[in-house]
């Protein structure tokens with residue numbers, strides 16, 4: 001048998017290993033010349049770092065790939081490093097074999113200063129060697145394996161669905177792949193496996209799951225990439241509550257695998273309550289500052305700005321010392337969010353100190369103090385407008401004033417249920433689905449579905465639910481429509497004609513004729529869950545090879561110009577670039 005290159009990983013050597021002859025492999029993390037004949041090398045692999053004492057190191061450089069052989073020994077007194085897992089030992093009398101040389105790294109490997117992200121991504125293979133990404137990718141692998149275990153244990157079968165498909169609507173733009181064999185036609189890349197998983201239910205799979213890659217051509221942000229991974233699931237003959245339990249189990253197992261602690265039972269809140277109390281459909285419940293209803297107090301007010309359908313406020317504990325210029329900035333900000341104005345009040349012993357206080361009656365002022373539970377030194381913000389606008393503006397202001405950093409406040413999961421069936425009325429006068437067109441209306445609102453006129457449809461609730469973690473929407477799901485006639489009625493309401501429905505989803509409607517069981521499902525974004533478990537604000541930090549905010553890969557240069565031969569095979573010609 002040939003000799004193994006490596007006997008041990010660097011980061012795993014401990015006092016127990018003292019006296020052993022070992023062989024470790026990795027990259028030179030740091031090198032310190034002590035004298036002409038004595039140098040220290042910190043050798044790094046994916047497990048950590050070990051200090052090696054060698055006889056001279058002048059021809060060695062950072063990031064050289066080496067194998068080091070020697071004997072593990074205790075570090076001399078006074079040189080033990082308690083911050084390092086291997087800090088009690090070192091490899092002495094070490095012999096270095098250079099396995100490969102390396103150019104100097106394209107960015108400093110140790111500085112905490114932020115390196116430009118494009119440079120990091122251009123040399124992602126070097127970036128990946130750093131602690132942060134090593135750790136994050138381990139977290140990711142743990143999460144994948146934990147959710148797999150949880151789903152398998154609950155009787156779910158892993159099924160792979162195709163990547164080259166007809167369009168599945170999730171409200172984003174499709175990436176399309178032109179067909180060579182059928183010029184002028186294209187496949188879509190899946191925005192989600194939605195229709196296939198529903199067809200699996202018709203096919204008697206009963207409980208399906210997949211760690212699915214989804215592709216959506218939409219503007220990128222810190223929590224969004226063109227391609228992302230979901231834990232996608234669907235089950236037959238189950239209630240909404242059972243789905244929430246399945247998924248709750250999967251996220252609890254993932255959180256426990258990473259933090260060692262199992263999160264408690266996930267609380268539920270209806271969409272309406274979330275809007276009323278937090279001004280958001282994805283409330284960050286790590287902190288209070290809830291929206292407080294004040295409309296009644298101003299029912300008879302003489303102050304014109306408060307003669308509005310809705311007045312609400314929030315209290316910022318101890319916020320009374322905010323400077324006037326910061327308050328002016330926040331007022332401008334609130335206007336940008338759509339408010340007509342923002343009223344602020346400093347809570348002082350003798351008065352509510354505010355430019356508008358003089359327009360309010362004593363009764364109004366004292367009711368404000370009591371209802372908002374104001375204490376001296378607090379700051380109050382009030383907004384008056386239509387309900388939606390008040391919630392929207394105060395919801396954002398609440399986050400601005402109170403949102404804790406990503407790695408503080410623990411993991412606060414929340415189920416938001418009873419989403420509206422429709423989000424808005426589109427330009428063509430038809431309602432736009434809040435989730436997707438296959439979502440079952442709420443059983444108590446079936447009547448409204450028949451009778452609602454115009455904007456009234458926006459009051460129809462659905463059996464759709466979201467999972468929220470620390471103010472991030474982790475994922476969504478719903479009980480599905482499984483009867484062809486109800487699906488047809490929803491398509492009609494959405495302004496989708498019979499022909500269009502047939503052309504787009506004919507196969508689903510046909511499948512529903514062959515015995516579709518009642519079914520429900522869910523999908524949550526693994527990238528987002530991993531980011532929050534790893535304490536990262538940006539999902540790019542938990543993806544091995546992400547794209548930049550503009551959708552590019554600085555390393556492979558993707559997207560690259562298409563080869564003219566490919567275009568010809570596909571029967572495509574590029575239009576001249578418009579200027």
Ligand code: ASP
Nearest residue numbers: 192194476477521522523
């Ligand atoms: N397909 C949905 C999504 O990707 C999730 C679901 O309804 O199961 O958001």
